[in-house]
Amino acid sequence: MTVQRDSMAAAPAQGRTAYAALVREDRVHRTLYTEQRIFDEEMVKVFGGRSWVYLAHESQLPEPNSFRSVRMGLRPVIVTRDRKGDLHAVFNRCSHRAATLCREESGTAKSFQCPYHGWTFRNTGELVGTPWPRGYGESFDKSEHGLHKVARVESYRGFIFGTLNESAPSVVDWLGPAAGWLDYWIDRAPGGEVIVRSAAHRMGYRGNWKLAYDNAGDGYHPAFSHRSLLEMASRMGDSKDMSYFGVSPDEGAMRTYMLGNGHSVIDQRPNYDGPGSFWANQRPQPGRERFEEKIRAEHGADADRLLDLTIGSQINLSIFPNLLVIGNQIQVIEPLGVDRTQLTWNATTVGGVPPEVNTMRMRTQEDFPAFGEPDDQANFEEVQRGLAAPEAEWILMNRGLDVAGWQQVGPDGVVSSAATDELHMRRYYAAWLDMMSEDTAR
Amino acid sequence: MSSRIPPEYADTSSWSYHVDEQFYAELARQSALLREDWPEAGVTEIVEAQSFLAREARLIDVGRFNDWLEQFTDDCLYWVPVTAGAGDPTVEVSHAFDDRRRLTDRVYWLRTGLAFSQIPASRTRRVIGNVETTVDPVTGERLVRSNVVVHEFRAGVTKTYPGWYGHVLRQTDDGWRIRLKQVNLLDSDQIHENLTLVF
Ligand code: FES
Ligand SMILES: [Fe+2]
Numbered sequence: 001m002t003v004q005r006d007s008m009a010a011a012p013a014q015g016r017t018a019y020a021a022l023v024r025e026d027r028v029h030r031t032l033y034t035e036q037r038i039f040d041e042e043m044v045k046v047f048g049g050r051s052w053v054y055l056a057h058e059s060q061l062p063e064p065n066s067f068r069s070v071r072m073g074l075r076p077v078i079v080t081r082d083r084k085g086d087l088h089a090v091f092n093r094c095s096h097r098a099a100t101l102c103r104e105e106s107g108t109a110k111s112f113q114c115p116y117h118g119w120t121f122r123n124t125g126e127l128v129g130t131p132w133p134r135g136y137g138e139s140f141d142k143s144e145h146g147l148h149k150v151a152r153v154e155s156y157r158g159f160i161f162g163t164l165n166e167s168a169p170s171v172v173d174w175l176g177p178a179a180g181w182l183d184y185w186i187d188r189a190p191g192g193e194v195i196v197r198s199a200a201h202r203m204g205y206r207g208n209w210k211l212a213y214d215n216a217g218d219g220y221h222p223a224f225s226h227r228s229l230l231e232m233a234s235r236m237g238d239s240k241d242m243s244y245f246g247v248s249p250d251e252g253a254m255r256t257y258m259l260g261n262g263h264s265v266i267d268q269r270p271n272y273d274g275p276g277s278f279w280a281n282q283r284p285q286p287g288r289e290r291f292e293e294k295i296r297a298e299h300g301a302d303a304d305r306l307l308d309l310t311i312g313s314q315i316n317l318s319i320f321p322n323l324l325v326i327g328n329q330i331q332v333i334e335p336l337g338v339d340r341t342q343l344t345w346n347a348t349t350v351g352g353v354p355p356e357v358n359t360m361r362m363r364t365q366e367d368f369p370a371f372g373e374p375d376d377q378a379n380f381e382e383v384q385r386g387l388a389a390p391e392a393e394w395i396l397m398n399r400g401l402d403v404a405g406w407q408q409v410g411p412d413g414v415v416s417s418a419a420t421d422e423l424h425m426r427r428y429y430a431a432w433l434d435m436m437s438e439d440t441a442r
Numbered sequence: 443m444s445s446r447i448p449p450e451y452a453d454t455s456s457w458s459y460h461v462d463e464q465f466y467a468e469l470a471r472q473s474a475l476l477r478e479d480w481p482e483a484g485v486t487e488i489v490e491a492q493s494f495l496a497r498e499a500r501l502i503d504v505g506r507f508n509d510w511l512e513q514f515t516d517d518c519l520y521w522v523p524v525t526a527g528a529g530d531p532t533v534e535v536s537h538a539f540d541d542r543r544r545l546t547d548r549v550y551w552l553r554t555g556l557a558f559s560q561i562p563a564s565r566t567r568r569v570i571g572n573v574e575t576t577v578d579p580v581t582g583e584r585l586v587r588s589n590v591v592v593h594e595f596r597a598g599v600t601k602t603y604p605g606w607y608g609h610v611l612r613q614t615d616d617g618w619r620i621r622l623k624q625v626n627l628l629d630s631d632q633i634h635e636n637l638t639l640v641f
Contacts, residue, residue: 197533197534197535198525198529198534199523199524199525199529199534199535199536199631200524200535200631201524201535201537202631202632202633202634203633203634203635203637204633204634204635205635205636206635225558227554227556228551228554228556228557228558229551231551231554231556232547232550232551232554235546235547235550236456284458284543285458285544286458286461286539286540286541286543286544287458287461287462287465287541288458289451289457289458289459290458290459290460290461290462291462293459294462342633347534347535349533355532356463358532358533359466359531359532359533362531362532362533362534362535362536362539363539365535366535366536366537366538366539369535369537370537370538370548370637370638371547371548371551371557374557374559374636374637374638375557375558375559377559377635377636378558378559378561378597378636379558381597382558
């Protein structure tokens with residue numbers, strides 16, 4: 001690891017914002033979405049300095065010496081497997097004069113040679129060679145100039161997380177009850193085998209990254225924001241998937257659950273009843289009729305299970321700060337700037353099913369990115385425009401705050417509420433405030 | 443093709459029985475054919491292809507989406523791949539993989555007046571060039587490829603989408619109809635904002 005002989009990170013922060021004044025019980029201040037200074041601090045603390053951050057899925061690093069370029073906040077990072085297959089993450093930043101080493105998205109490499117002056121590093125970060133080494137004096141110690149390592153890298157059943165915080169809890173402890181929801185999502189796949197495909201919808205919007213996180217746990221918006229999709233779905237008569245958001249979503253069995261550390265989930269499954277019901281309620285995708293006929297003819301009693309596997313999980317699981325497990329996709333929030341964000345929708349196939357099941361899974365995973373998400377992101381952009389008015393200072397998150405009977409504590413201690421409660425925002429902002437109020441960057 | 447569709451599924455704007463293994467296999471064959479070297483075409487063929495593309499482009503650019511929809515065959519595909527080189531749609535997602543029903547959905551969706559990503563609507567204007575054409579030796583259909591730049595203005599922002607089209611056109615009693623339109627964006631696998639415009 002690079003020696004920080006003159007670390008500026010430990011210097012006292014100048015003019016620290018009193019964040020507690022900007023995050024209230026029922027509202028947050030607009031500057032959390034608009035100020036470069038706050039964004040810069042988030043990119044250090046929320047995205048890795050204090051907390052775990054989702055980096056990649058193990059299926060994207062399929063063999064020993066695989067690598068994948070990702071971002072941890074704004075830091076360019078390479079996630080690697082060493083020759084034994086163990087996971088590492090290093091900054092994609094040469095310890096000589098900072099050039100990125102790896103300019104490919106993914107591949108296999110035992111070592112990385114910097115294209116600038118040719119320093120070479122093992123895929124675990126150690127510096128192994130510098131061209132014409134006699135140009136360095138006796139004080140030069142190669143072991144001091146390895147790549148900056150992400151302090152801890154842990155995988156939970158294929159989901160790889162990293163943090164720069166040596167004293168962070170284990171990923172399992174940090175996930176808490178969210179791990180059980182992730183288990184449900186993973187175990188839908190036979191043998192738990194989920195494969196992230198190389199083709200992803202990389203959607204960008206001109207707005208702050210938190211707008212995506214606010215929205216992912218928001219059961220209030222679908223009936224309005226997704227009217228175009230609901231209307232399209234009723235083109236041929238009966239309306240389909242998500243139409244239950246249109247009746248009073250507060251009255252149904254669908255609920256939102258608070259999972260700690262800013263994590264939450266909306267469970268839409270109570271809107272369905274039994275095997276085959278996900279499939280029966282799906283908007284029709286290309287090839288649906290022939291596919292269903294074939295699966296029913298060839299798989300008899302198992303057909304409903306296979307048909308349902310082509311459809312999303314019916315949970316919206318948000319893992320703070322950057323992982324959204326929705327439908328059959330693994331979504332990653334990638335901040336690019338205070339008012340610019342990439343939302344990557346990684347499509348997945350599963351093992352242990354006939355190939356046509358995965359093909360239908362591709363068709364269903366094209367549906368929402370085409371006809372749902374763009375309407376959300378249009379609204380995110382319009383929020384960002386609205387935030388340009390400095391005198392209107394607050395964003396509300398008070399729905400459900402004082403409503404009798406909404407919030408309940410389950411036997412496991414997990415608090416749940418009606419799906420339209422903005423409790424998920426209040427909870428994740430509490431976690432955000434904790435991270436942002438720590439005094440040092442690491 | 444249509445002989446494989448049972449009569450109750452004949453209306454492909456409502457049913458999709460025909461998108462099966464054979465459909466995907468034929469798509470892979472034609473997608474590869476669209477990337478091969480072709481013999482030089484005659485002037486007449488090129489002019490015919492150019493004028494077909496220009497007319498289709500105009501229907502989109504002036505927002506006549508119902509008329510545009512009528513340019514497609516019953517067993518059509520409007521395909522905007524994510525993967526460079528088009529990839530394998532049986533295991534990869536696309537930006538658009540619209541059979542007749544999905545394409546009808548898309549036009550319907552655009553016209554609901556409720557799609558906030560299209561309020562205000564995209565204004566587009568496209569330029570098409572480098573037109574080449576040949577005949578599919580298996581089906582006799584007309585293959586056309588062309589370079590395209592789509593300019594879009596929406597919500598105060600002008601964007602540019604360069605790429606190339608691969609068209610498979612079938613001769614019908616009403617003239618040429620689009621059996622396949624493959625839209626290969628130059629940066630198809632990279633970040634895009636709001637891809638709800640029609641390519
Ligand atoms: S910057 Fe990498 S070798 Fe000089
Ligand atoms: Fe939404």
